[in-house]
Amino acid sequence: MSHDADGNDLARVAQADLDAVTRQLGRPARAVLEIAARCPCGCPAVVRTAPRLPAGTPFPTTYYATCPRLTGAISTLESEGVMARMSARLEQDADLAAAYRRAHEAYLADRAELGEVPEIAGVSAGGMPTRVKCLHVLVAHSLAAGPGVNPLGDEALEMLPQWWRGGCCGSDDEGSTR
Template identity: 70%
Template structure:
């Protein structure tokens, strides 16, 4: 398993043509309305994309931090399949301090999205079930990676449960070799 120190905060970077190509390979479709690379995997590839709150076609898009790495997504899917979300949601009901920290993570998410634009249709909605439940670990991990340690307690916990998905090679290197 990993330690949170494996995932330091990073400054968002403009999306380069190479980044867009990598993310398109990761997702199996063209990248949409990307604002920045919010976090790079230790292998150097984009892993979290900061997405505009309104897609180019006008559709409101509440998922500001979109996890793109298929190896990370697969590892997170295994956590979700193992019942981690249900356990985390139960803890929110039992632990007032955790619930307060999770609400603060929700507020942080909203504040970060507001810097990208105002979309009234999604006002007050963050991602991943915040602030009352855990609905999607992918969204929480994306937020945790983009914001850095200590911002999203449940995203941080999920990261600590993950193996080193970027080893032995990155997802884009594997996909490029298969083409």
């Protein structure tokens, strides 16, 4: 595989997509292995990242939301207490807890495809499998994996407004970080 200095997989990720992610994040894209999901406007929404950053630091967040409009909408949900309510439901609903554990296992399996990193073995992201710590990770996982894999990610995704409305999230339009 051909990688740039930031660990991005140039064989699988177009330079235009890396440039878009860099604009979205306001910093260089790091360890991007593929675009895992796109906004309806066509810009990257979620990237799949290497489990270890170029400098060697373990990075458990396999699916990372990059679209500023998407992340802003998710942040609004977080500020409204959605994570605490979801965590409480996990304690009360055995079926939901079992489905969330399966999401955790799916996340770990996706990361294992990219290589083993002993420092983060068994650790997924977003609080899985016992609590909800980060809706950004759960929504990113749902967008990348598709419906039915992460029940709480799917639920949060359903709560979001149509963040892509009003123009391309990667352009100079309002809502962009360019």
